[in-house]
Amino acid sequence: MTKHKEFEELIQKCLDREITVDENISLQLHLSQCPDCSLFYNELVSAEKEIIDMVEVVPNHGFNEAVLARIKTKKVPAWAKIATVLGSAWVVSFLAFILIPASRDLFTRILFSSPSIVKAVAKIYFVGSTLARIVTPFAKSQLNPTLLVVSILLSVGMFIFFGKLFSKKETVWNT
Structure with missing residues (x-):
């Protein structure tokens, strides 16, 4: 200067x-x-x-394609994205329906209008609370997908077992 x-x-x-x-x-x-x-x-x-x-450095032919092929990320299928969004929306709407007080009153009136619905709700509540007790420790410590799947399968198995057990008790009580 x-x-x-x-x-x-x-x-x-x-x-x-x-x-x-x-x-x-x-x-x-x-x-x-x-x-x-x-x-x-x-x-x-x-x-x-x-x-x-200065010498001009030019990459070899196909260099860009080779680099892009090596760093290419896995493509998530469209159905997986849609399933995630719809599943999340279903869970959120279900929780909102149950947890919001106005909808809880409506939910209670509808469910307790018939005795068979009351029994079904009791079974679902039992399975849900059992599932929550099984899944909560895994979710708090680490969200390991394998343990989560095992706990869900155990919960479904318990649901079937207790469903059969309750249906046997109902037939005994009705006679």
């Missing part, structure tokens, strides 16, 4: 090959008289030559 800003601009124009004849004459005259501007000009010219002489 020099103390002559107007000549710095002319040096830039000269290196960019945008300088006029009159500007070039003025620049050459100034460079012959000013050692700072002359040094600045020579540094820029040598830097330009070094840049031009």
